[in-house]
Amino acid sequence: MVDYNNGSDEVNVINISDLKKSYFLGDMEVPILHGIDLCIKKGEFVAIMGPSGSGKSTLMNMIGCLDRPTGGKVVLMGNDISSISDNELAELRGFEIGFVFQNFNLIPRLSAYENVMLPTYSNAKNGVDTVQRGKDLLKLVGLDDRMGHRPPELSGGQRQRVAIARSLVNDPSLILADEPTGNLDSKTSAEIMNIFSDLHKKGRTIVMITHDPEMEQYVDRVVYVKDGYIGNN
Template structure:
């Protein structure tokens, strides 16, 4: 079992109001799965993503990632887990604007003490995986949206994480480019990567094998969509 959450809660206090963003979510995801988390805005999917991505700690409940109980970890321990186990892909790419594609991809390796030579080797390899080896020295503003997202994907892959976590990865791309990126996710999945995509679009969610529908902080239903893909949609 790669991911196991047990009755996960996240509660915020805004002024005098208490918001239960995630209310008792229990999910299990196996290694090598391709899962989508879907829901309208305000459904708590971002909060759930932050919890699964170890950017945030739950108020209550347990979260096990790759055999480790991460729900009770300190900030620095979470940072270590993020570095080692999780590759993030964001809607807005979140690349360092003044750094080259290569340097952007190298970044996670800096924080686990990989030597400079090894970093460059691994970063080049990751850029090759996303077919961007000829754009290594370009800065993000010299790249198209699709290329930027591929750099972000290379960055997510470079540390060989247990999980790739994508938050609306096609949200800032046109339909054709979005489809390209989703094809790339599909390929990475076939190569053995575990992928979780958070989205509000069903068109995107059905690229996954399984969809969790989230509403008001709870998993409303769970759907296996492999048959749709296999039928050639």
């Protein structure tokens, strides 16, 4: 079992130093992230902004344990991800990180409720009544009357609400959202942002990639990524 609270990194959910990431195309190394330093504290709501292709999703994939860095250090909830095993990494990802994507990433043939419950089938936290939790979360996002609907029977905004409920089902320390309002109109985007805002007020740590300057009003801090570096704007 990973120790989620060891050492002095307890307050910083994310501690990144000199993070480098390259992709390899055949023998050719293509550097994308050139040495990123970033700390995110427990309870912070942070937006990551920057031009297309600057490395925002690549950075988020490292934070989300979906990929490993080429160099530097990523410490999540006190765990140095370069020194833990693949199993521990999967456990950290499954229990402590909730993901929300631009394209919702729901399974079309499963109901809203079944989609929300999906992460609990492989990774259920002991002692959590996940059946009740799934229902409570759909209620929280305003979909208590749509639990049996499948994604094709839901609007884009409703689909994203299901995805947000799913991201919360294992009660993660951290929510990572990659352009969660990218496919939504401005009214629906505001509704989704109000849900994130409420979660933030309840103490969740949220990191969200966005292109939309309107979103700055909801967050504590904006981090700019440009050409694989963190910049001021």
